[in-house]
Amino acid sequence: MNHPESCIQCGTCATVCPVEMVGGHAIVSFLADPDTTDYSVWLCTSCWRCQEACPAGVDIYGLMMEQRRAVNQQAPAGYQAAFESILACGAALEVPQEELNQVRAAWGLEPVKLPPPGLARSLLRSDE
Amino acid sequence: MGFELAFYPGCLVLQRMPEYEAATRAVLRGLGIELEIVQQATCCGSPVAESFTADWVYLAAYNLALVEQMGHGTVVTVCGGCTNTLTRAARALQDPACSHRAEANRRLAPVGLSVTGQVEVKHLVRLLAEREEQLRAQIVRPLSLRVALTNPCQVFRPSDVMGFDDPAEPQSLRRLVELTGAQVVEYGGEDECCGATLYLADPSLALAAGRRKLEATQGADLLLHGCGNCQLLLRRFQRLIIRDEPDLRKQALLLPQLIGLAMGLPEEELGLREGIWR
Numbered sequence: 001m002n003h004p005e006s007c008i009q010c011g012t013c014a015t016v017c018p019v020e021m022v023g024g025h026a027i028v029s030f031l032a033d034p035d036t037t038d039y040s041v042w043l044c045t046s047c048w049r050c051q052e053a054c055p056a057g058v059d060i061y062g063l064m065m066e067q068r069r070a071v072n073q074q075a076p077a078g079y080q081a082a083f084e085s086i087l088a089c090g091a092a093l094e095v096p097q098e099e100l101n102q103v104r105a106a107w108g109l110e111p112v113k114l115p116p117p118g119l120a121r122s123l124l125r126s127d128e
Numbered sequence: 129m130g131f132e133l134a135f136y137p138g139c140l141v142l143q144r145m146p147e148y149e150a151a152t153r154a155v156l157r158g159l160g161i162e163l164e165i166v167q168q169a170t171c172c173g174s175p176v177a178e179s180f181t182a183d184w185v186y187l188a189a190y191n192l193a194l195v196e197q198m199g200h201g202t203v204v205t206v207c208g209g210c211t212n213t214l215t216r217a218a219r220a221l222q223d224p225a226c227s228h229r230a231e232a233n234r235r236l237a238p239v240g241l242s243v244t245g246q247v248e249v250k251h252l253v254r255l256l257a258e259r260e261e262q263l264r265a266q267i268v269r270p271l272s273l274r275v276a277l278t279n280p281c282q283v284f285r286p287s288d289v290m291g292f293d294d295p296a297e298p299q300s301l302r303r304l305v306e307l308t309g310a311q312v313v314e315y316g317g318e319d320e321c322c323g324a325t326l327y328l329a330d331p332s333l334a335l336a337a338g339r340r341k342l343e344a345t346q347g348a349d350l351l352l353h354g355c356g357n358c359q360l361l362l363r364r365f366q367r368l369i370i371r372d373e374p375d376l377r378k379q380a381l382l383l384p385q386l387i388g389l390a391m392g393l394p395e396e397e398l399g400l401r402e403g404i405w406r
Contacts, residue, residue, distance in 0.1 A: 018321040022336040042329040045337075046175045046209065047321035048285035052295045061286070068179040075179070078328035082176045086187075090170035091139040100143065107146040107399070109153075115168045123170075123186045123235055124177065 001067055003034040006056045013050035013060060019043045027064045041067040042076050087124070090115040133250075134200035135163035136191060138210040139171050140356040144364075147399020148206055148356055151384035152252055154397045156204075158266050158388075159259055163204060166194050174213035175325060188217030189232035193243035202248045204255055208355040209325075211251040212282035216289055221245025251283045252383065253354045254292055257300040263307060268392040270309025275386070276348035277301055277312060278341065278362075280355035281321050301354055304383065308390035313348040317341055324357035327365070338362055338369040342376045351380040 011032035019026040028050050029039040041064050051060045068075070075083070082092040091114070101111040141148045153163055169191050171177065173184035192214060195203045205211040221229045222245040233242050256263060279298045287295035297319060302312050323337025338361045345351060353359045362369075363380035370376040381400075388398040395401070 018323055018337055019326065019333065021320070022323070022333055022340060024326070024330065024333045040329070042179075043326065043333065044175075045281075045321040045323055045325040046212075047281035048212075049281070049319070049321070052285045052287060065175075065178055069181065076329040078331075079176060079179055082328060083180050086171045086177055091143065092171050092176055093139055093143045095143045103146055107150050108397075109146060109149060110165065112142065112165055113167045115170045119190075119239070120170050120177075120187060122238075123190050124181055124183045125186075125235070 001030070001063075001070075003031070004058050004063060007031050007058050008056050009034070010055060012053050012055060013058075016049040016053045018045055018047060018049070027060065027067070031058070031060065042079065087121045089117055090120040130160040130162060132162045132164055132200075133255075134166055134195045134198050134203040136166045136169055136172075136195070136203050136205050136210060136214070138205065138207045138356065140360065141206055142169075145356050145359065145382075148359070148382050148384070151382060151388050151398040152204075152206055154393050155384040155388050155391065156255075158391050158393070159262055161255075164198060164200070166191065166198065166203065169194060172210040172213040173217065174209060176328070178213070184213075185217050185220055185228055186232050186235050188214050189221055189228070189243045189245075190236060190239075190241065192218055192221065192245060192247050193232075193236050193241040195247050196243060197241060201246070202250055204250055204252060206252050206355075207357060208251070208280035208282035209357065211249055211280075212285075212290065214247075214249040218245040218247055218249060219289055251280065251354070253280065253283055253301050253304065256304055256383075256387070257293075260303065260307065263304070263387070267308060267390045269390055271386070271390050273310045273386075274313045274347065274349045275305050275310045275352045276315050276345035276350070277305055277318055277352040277354075278322055278358050279319055280353070280358065281319075283354070301352075301383070305352055305386065308386055310386065310390075313345070315344045315347070317344050322353075322355075322358040322361050324361035327361065334361060335365065335369045338365065339376070342366070342369060342378055345378065346376070349379070351378055352383060352386055353380060354383045 013028040173187035178184040326334035
């Protein structure tokens with residue numbers, strides 16, 4: 001990945017990152033030190049703190065998402081499974097229609113209709 | 129006088145947290161607001177779909193189109209992620225310089241929908257913060273509890289899109305908690321993400337983030353959340369976090385559960401079937 005030109009390597013992003021706080025290395029490790037290879041673009045909680053704190057206005061979130069989509073990035077199993085579920089049933093977790101409405105009824109909640117299968121796949125054009 | 133708003137619970141709350149929806153409905157009903165759930169909604173699109181394709185915006189556009197078809201101008205959300213994603217998508221769809229809207233409508237045409245992006249996406253914290261005085265009048269059972277809160281990150285950031293409260297140190301959730309009579313315990317991590325999303329990539333790091341929060345909040349009676357993800361990690365996964373240290377165990381409530389208690393609503397209606405101390 002190319003280091004963004006506007007980044008001044010001040011490291012502010014790394015000081016506010018919740019991943020760094022527990023010993024993980026997210027994309028902010030790379031921004032603070034372009035020489036490091038010890039980071040993962042998948043280790044981000046999407047809290048937007050780094051982006052809000054960045055004095056140079058770097059679109060860190062956009063950069064991170066772009067890197068995730070890069071073909072050479074292997075997605076962790078959790079992300080992969082959630083994405084496949086979205087493509088199949090429209091939701092990150094699959095719950096059968098009937099079971100869902102039984103649970104809802106037990107909580108006094110009105111029935112809900114799930115989206116048609118394959119709809120998300122066609123909206124995302126993953127069927128082409 | 130009562131009125132109705134659209135409600136988008138999102139995957140997590142719809143499929144795993146009926147108590148969050150039940151408590152939200154109970155509290156809003158007390159304020160004269162009914163929620164009409166968005167039928168046939170899909171995942172909002174982020175962060176999962178967004179991590180794989182730039183087309184995630186069309187998944188969000190579909191959900192916004194459903195709200196528009198219902199005839200509602202506002203959709204209420206209860207998770208930070210959905211709030212953020214749908215708001216960013218609405219912004220993109222409204223941008224005349226961007227081709228997203230034309231493409232979204234091309235993809236939505238086969239299912240008989242169209243989208244303008246003219247939908248206000250409003251998280252429960254914001255909806256309630258706008259009705260502070262009305263809510264104050266409903267507090268009939270002030271709570272004497274010490275509460276450690278976690279601000280739902282994505283409701284406030286990025287500030288140029290979300291446009292609500294102070295993005296670095298939001299105050300609205302704290303004010304709502306104080307409205308119930310509860311005391312907000314400061315622990316320095318109020319604005320730190322819970323870490324739930326990490327679970328998809330690295331479960332041990334996610335649990336470490338949860339543990340960091342539990343250790344920092346020992347002076348509080350309970351944790352208070354305004355997002356399903358925080359509740360997922362810090363309540364549902366709490367037993368995984370503290371497996372070797374049961375003393376760290378802590379009750380965790382969702383915002384409408386706490387407010388509902390102070391409004392004197394029955395615990396059963398708030399999804400607290402086993403009582404507040406489970």
